[in-house]
Amino acid sequence: MNELMRRSGLEPLFDDMLKGFFIRPMTFDTRSDLAAGIKLDVKEDEKAYIVHAxxxxxxxxxxxxxxxxxxxxLTAEVKKETEVKEGxxxxxxxxxxxxxxxxxELAHDVDEATADASLRDGVLELLLPKKEKTTGRKLIIK
Structure with a gap:
């Protein structure tokens, strides 16, 4: 019987009936929008990466x-307080x-010395210049 209810989609309906005649318990989502993780956009051109978080x-x-x-x-401390009043x-x-x-991880090393970050309207923008590729150097033995 349980398998039949599960396949037919009646199991949640039956559970609701047992829990209070189609009334689901009230729940509040206290998590932040960030609790699921930081959403990123990463773009690349010849000279740099641009990241929006x-x-x-x-x-x-x-x-x-x-x-x-x-x-x-990227690491962020999230603090969210909510208070609902009636009068x-x-x-x-x-x-x-x-x-x-x-x-x-990016495909190229980042030049940390010239990297830049700014925050506007809840979006962090990182400008991450690519590090110049260094060519090997031949050492002369003295």
């Missing part, structure tokens, strides 16, 4: 970017604090 509601002081050769890491009566007060991070 969505970090809504995060202060620039709470964002950390680390570059190590081709490897780029003077507080109906719900929630807080979410956490850390999100994202790492990725």
């Amino acid at each position: 969505e970090l809504p509601g995060v202060n620039k002081e709470d964002i950390h970017v680390r570059i190590d050769g081709k490897h780029v890491s 003077e009566k507080v109906l719900r007060s929630e807080r979410y604090f956490g850390q999100v991070s994202r790492s990725f």
Whole structure:
């Protein structure tokens, strides 16, 4: 019987009936939009990579970017507080604090000395110039 209900899609309906006659329990999503991860766009031209990372509601002081050769890491401290009132009566007060991070590797080394970052309207923009390729050098033995 359970297999038949599962295949027919009636199992959630039956569960609802047992839980209170088609009334689902009330839930609140207290997580941040960032809890699922940092969304990225990476573009490349001949000289640099341009990265856009969505970090809504995060202060620039709470964002950390680390570059190590081709490897780029983003870390953000997320703080979200919500309070729902009805007149003077507080109906719900929630807080979410956490850390999100994202790492990725590029095809070329990044020139850390000239890399730049800016934050506007919840979007972090990284300008990551490609490091000039160094040619080998022949050493003269003295």
